[in-house]
Amino acid sequence: MSTRRKSPIEIDFTETHMCSINMRLQILGKVPFFAGLTHGDLEEINNLFREHGYEPDEVIYFSGDAATHLFVVADGRIKLMRHSLSGKDVLLDILTSGEFFGSISNVENDSYPDTAQALTQTCVLSISINDFHRILEKYPSVVLKVLEITASRLQAANERFEQLSALPVEGRIANLLIVLSDKFGELNEVGLLIQTPLGREDVAAMTGTTPETASRVMSQFQKDGLIQTGRQWVAIIDRDSLKKIAGLESG
Amino acid sequence: MSTRRKSPIEIDFTETHMCSINMRLQILGKVPFFAGLTHGDLEEINNLFREHGYEPDEVIYFSGDAATHLFVVADGRIKLMRHSLSGKDVLLDILTSGEFFGSISNVENDSYPDTAQALTQTCVLSISINDFHRILEKYPSVVLKVLEITASRLQAANERFEQLSALPVEGRIANLLIVLSDKFGELNEVGLLIQTPLGREDVAAMTGTTPETASRVMSQFQKDGLIQTGRQWVAIIDRDSLKKIAGLESG
DNA sequence: GTGCTCATGTGATGCTGATTATACCCATAA
DNA sequence: TTATGGGTATAATCAGCATCACATGAGCAC
Numbered sequence: 001m002s003t004r005r006k007s008p009i010e011i012d013f014t015e016t017h018m019c020s021i022n023m024r025l026q027i028l029g030k031v032p033f034f035a036g037l038t039h040g041d042l043e044e045i046n047n048l049f050r051e052h053g054y055e056p057d058e059v060i061y062f063s064g065d066a067a068t069h070l071f072v073v074a075d076g077r078i079k080l081m082r083h084s085l086s087g088k089d090v091l092l093d094i095l096t097s098g099e100f101f102g103s104i105s106n107v108e109n110d111s112y113p114d115t116a117q118a119l120t121q122t123c124v125l126s127i128s129i130n131d132f133h134r135i136l137e138k139y140p141s142v143v144l145k146v147l148e149i150t151a152s153r154l155q156a157a158n159e160r161f162e163q164l165s166a167l168p169v170e171g172r173i174a175n176l177l178i179v180l181s182d183k184f185g186e187l188n189e190v191g192l193l194i195q196t197p198l199g200r201e202d203v204a205a206m207t208g209t210t211p212e213t214a215s216r217v218m219s220q221f222q223k224d225g226l227i228q229t230g231r232q233w234v235a236i237i238d239r240d241s242l243k244k245i246a247g248l249e250s251g
Numbered sequence: 252m253s254t255r256r257k258s259p260i261e262i263d264f265t266e267t268h269m270c271s272i273n274m275r276l277q278i279l280g281k282v283p284f285f286a287g288l289t290h291g292d293l294e295e296i297n298n299l300f301r302e303h304g305y306e307p308d309e310v311i312y313f314s315g316d317a318a319t320h321l322f323v324v325a326d327g328r329i330k331l332m333r334h335s336l337s338g339k340d341v342l343l344d345i346l347t348s349g350e351f352f353g354s355i356s357n358v359e360n361d362s363y364p365d366t367a368q369a370l371t372q373t374c375v376l377s378i379s380i381n382d383f384h385r386i387l388e389k390y391p392s393v394v395l396k397v398l399e400i401t402a403s404r405l406q407a408a409n410e411r412f413e414q415l416s417a418l419p420v421e422g423r424i425a426n427l428l429i430v431l432s433d434k435f436g437e438l439n440e441v442g443l444l445i446q447t448p449l450g451r452e453d454v455a456a457m458t459g460t461t462p463e464t465a466s467r468v469m470s471q472f473q474k475d476g477l478i479q480t481g482r483q484w485v486a487i488i489d490r491d492s493l494k495k496i497a498g499l500e501s502g
Numbered sequence: 503g504t505g506c507t508c509a510t511g512t513g514a515t516g517c518t519g520a521t522t523a524t525a526c527c528c529a530t531a532a
Numbered sequence: 533t534t535a536t537g538g539g540t541a542t543a544a545t546c547a548g549c550a551t552c553a554c555a556t557g558a559g560c561a562c
Binding site for chain 3: 533534535536537538539540541542543544545546547548549550551552553554555556557558559560561562
Binding site for chain 2: 082084085086088090092104105113114136137140143144146147148150151152153154155157158159160161162163164165166167208247
């Protein structure tokens with residue numbers, strides 16, 4: 001009964017990292033803010049999108065680049081990050097199929113405030129801001145949905161700010177694992193596996209700490225039987241205890 | 252040449268803390284997302300709003316309350332905050348005339364994630380979410396503007412997160428003072444005065460530190476001739492040096 | 503299998519900033 | 533003017549976590 005644990009993550013993304021036309025329509029239809037549009041509308045919208053494949057670690061755009069496009073993740077995982085001048089990188093979010101990133105406002109923000117980088121092999125759809133604004137003006141339901149998503153992202157950002165401000169490292173990491181398992185969790189023989197590459201450095205960059213401290217904390221979590229973890233992967237074993245540490249439930 | 256410094260803040264808000272009808276129309280017209288509407292439209296919209304006055308420290312709503320309304324600051328200053336379970340309060344933002352807060356989505360968020368509290372004597376306009384959504388559906392320009400504002404708030408939140416993650420207390424406070432002076436700054440004989448009540452505790456709650464540390468840092472800033480400060484007020488003297496400390500410009 | 507490489511684990515040390523405690527002093531009102 | 537209270541200043545101590553340094557081991561290529 002050894003604790004063998006090879007990488008249990010099985011992400012079989014588009015091998016060509018290019019999406020077929022049928023696939024694109026299917027993906028656009030699943031994008032939250034295009035849900036509810038007719039097939040005809042979707043086809044018209046589809047024509048405004050261009051697709052592009054990225055290899056792991058490839059950058060879609062750098063912070064500071066001219067903000068000209070809005071992107072939709074078709075397949076794969078995208079990191080949104082910020083490079084501070086002190087050289088310390090901050091990981092804002094990990095995006096998955098159906099989520100958008102880039103610029104939505106054509107008025108003021110002339111440059112991207114963050115950097116988008118492929119975490120896995122990825123297929124991304126892009127549309128120019130002008131075209132996107134034409135869609136926004138034509139389909140009122142789309143704007144409302146985009147607003148709703150943006151508002152909930154704002155809430156999530158405030159939540160992270162509060163935690164960084166009020167919780168010790170332990171609690172912040174516990175909380176991150178809960179959030180990521182809600183988003184990427186997949187039950188398998190190991191436990192509730194977070195289906196995205198996730199190293200100590202990533203955890204650190206999302207919780208405002210260092211890889212060393214993240215390693216220490218996660219090692220302790222594993223010793224305490226709260227998680228199972230290996231190279232670039234984490235699975236949640238004892239979710240309730242993690243929630244307690246995260247300060248989400250009464251101890 | 253003594254360093255006398257009485258409170259230079261002069262905020263003469265509505266004495267009755269109730270707005271006249273003319274005033275309300277004027278205020279609604281100045282709200283960014285209602286700009287551009289006709290006088291007739293504004294009158295119709297105005298009828299959907301109710302007004303309410305608040306004394307300093309009075310609470311408009313608590314986090315956890317049922318989210319039923321959207322609010323617009325007519326006059327005064329409003330604090331948006333979060334109470335963490337550890338008892339440590341976090342100050343997310345200080346709002347001024349024309350800014351909105353509360354709920355914009357009637358779908359999921361059934362409760363306010365934050366607490367809104369009057370910082371000064373305040374007049375607030377409120378509208379039910381349902382009525383507001385009727386406006387959003389009727390006036391497309393309004394939705395787009397609300398989306399734009401929400402998106403820029405998200406960027407600001409990410410910015411704060413990055414700083415809390417990467418900068419030491421000194422830099423975070425320097426940065427906060429820059430940001431607040433951009434929003435509330437008013438040039439007078441003392442310097443660039445931040446026209447809102449702002450104590451050490453507020454500074455601490457916005458930068459993720461303690462009042463004691465905020466006091467120490469600001470005392471040092473004053474000794475170095477960067478700011479002028481007193482009871483509940485701060486004025487910026489040497490903005491460039493603050494920016495350097497904030498890591499915004501090359502040293 | 504063998505070796506190489508990079509993510510991870512872990513120890514020792516020091517510093518930033520929280521904590522605790524107390525003195526100070528400005529602003530308002532009596 | 534004087535009194536009072538709450539915001540502010542400052543010192544001493546301590547803890548959490550960053551930093552530096554190095555060991556370990558998993559997974560990939562050959």
